[in-house]
Amino acid sequence: MVDEVTSPLSGEVARSAGGGMGRALAEGELILLVDKVGRRHRVRLKAGERHSLHSGVINHDDLIGRPEGVIVRTQMGARLLAVRPTFAEQVTGRQRQAQPIYPKDLGAILIAADIHPGAKVLEAGTGTGALTLAVLRAVGDRGQVVSYEQREEFLEAAKRAIVDTLGSLPANLTLKLADVYLGIDEQNLDRVLLDLPEPWQAVPAAKAALRPGGIIFAHCPNVSQIQRFFDCLREVRGFGMLEAFELLQRGWTVRGRSMRPSHRMVAHTGFLCFARRLAEDELFEPEGEGFR
Numbered sequence: 001m002v003d004e005v006t007s008p009l010s011g012e013v014a015r016s017a018g019g020g021m022g023r024a025l026a027e028g029e030l031i032l033l034v035d036k037v038g039r040r041h042r043v044r045l046k047a048g049e050r051h052s053l054h055s056g057v058i059n060h061d062d063l064i065g066r067p068e069g070v071i072v073r074t075q076m077g078a079r080l081l082a083v084r085p086t087f088a089e090q091v092t093g094r095q096r097q098a099q100p101i102y103p104k105d106l107g108a109i110l111i112a113a114d115i116h117p118g119a120k121v122l123e124a125g126t127g128t129g130a131l132t133l134a135v136l137r138a139v140g141d142r143g144q145v146v147s148y149e150q151r152e153e154f155l156e157a158a159k160r161a162i163v164d165t166l167g168s169l170p171a172n173l174t175l176k177l178a179d180v181y182l183g184i185d186e187q188n189l190d191r192v193l194l195d196l197p198e199p200w201q202a203v204p205a206a207k208a209a210l211r212p213g214g215i216i217f218a219h220c221p222n223v224s225q226i227q228r229f230f231d232c233l234r235e236v237r238g239f240g241m242l243e244a245f246e247l248l249q250r251g252w253t254v255r256g257r258s259m260r261p262s263h264r265m266v267a268h269t270g271f272l273c274f275a276r277r278l279a280e281d282e283l284f285e286p287e288g289e290g291f292r
C-alpha cells in the first residue's frame with residue numbers, strides 16, 4: 001500500500017509503504033540521519049546539496065519529499081534512517097556554550113513543579129534555552145514565560161536556538177538581559193525556576209514575585225548548593241514543603257535476544273529542589289517523607 005501526503009510546508013507529497021500518514025521531509029528542515037551504530041548526524045535539507053559521511057554521500061534531493069522514517073542508502077551502500085529530531089535530541093545534539101538541563105531532568109521538572117497550561121513562569125538563567133523550550137511547550141499559548149540571562153552572548157544564542165526550534169520567537173516569551181540576583185520585575189508568578197550557580201541569591205526576589213501556593217525550583221549540581229538554597233528559604237520564611245530528589249537514568253541495550261543494562265549511564269547531573277510559597281511568613285516542613 002502507498003500513502004500520499006501533501007506537506008503543509010513544501011506542498012510535497014510523501015509516499016510511504018504501510019499504513020502511516022505523515023508530512024514529507026521538506027527543504028529547510030533539520031533532520032537526523034541515524035547510522036548503523038546509532039550516531040545521529042544533523043542535516044539541514046537544501047535542494048541540490050550533498051552530505052558526506054564516513055560511510056558515503058547522501059544527496060539531499062534523495063530525502064526531500066520522502067516520508068519521515070525512510071531508510072536511504074549512501075552511494076557506498078550504507079543504510080541511514082532519516083527522522084526529525086525529538087525534543088530530547090534537539091536539546092542534546094546542539095552546539096552550546098552553557099550546560100543545558102538534561103532531558104531526563106526536564107521531564108521531571110515539568111511534572112514536579114507542575115508547569116501547567118496557562119501558567120506564568122519566570123526562569124533564570126536562560127543558558128541554552130533548553131528549559132525555556134520545555135516550559136513553553138508545557139504552558140501553551142495561554143501561558144507566559146519570562147527568562148532572565150545575564151550574559152548577552154548566551155541570550156543571543158538561546159534566541160537563535162528557540163527560533164531554530166519553533167520557527168520564530170513566541171509572543172508569550174520575554175527574554176531579558178538581566179541579573180536575577182538584583183530583583184524580579186514580574187509579580188504574581190505561578191512558578192520561579194532557577195538554574196544558576198547561586199540560586200539562594202534570587203530567593204528574596206522570588207519570594208516577593210511568587211503568588212501564594214506558587215512553586216520555586218532550583219537545579220543544584222552540588223550538595224552544598226542544596227544546603228544553602230534550603231537554608232535561605234528557611235531564613236526568609238514564607239516557604240514550605242521543601243523537597244529534593246535526583247534521577248539516575250540507566251539505559252538498556254536491546255540487540256536481538258540480548259538485553260542488558262548499557263555500559264554507560266547518565267548518572268549525576270543535578271539535584272532537583274522544590275518548595276511551595278506560603279500565604280504567610282511562616283515555615284511548613286512536615287516531618288515525614290510524604291508521598292509524591
Ligand SMILES: C[S@@+](CC[C@H](N)C(=O)[O-])C[C@H]1O[C@@H](n2cnc3c(N)ncnc32)[C@H](O)[C@@H]1O
Nearest residue numbers: 100101125127128129130131149150179180195
Ligand atoms: C547552567 S546555565 C542554565 C542552563 C539552562 N537551564 C538550559 O537548560 O540551557 C546557567 C546560566 O545562568 C546564567 N546566570 C548566572 N548567573 C545569573 C544571574 N545572576 N542572572 C541571570 N542569569 C545568570 C549563566 O550566564 C548561564 O547562562
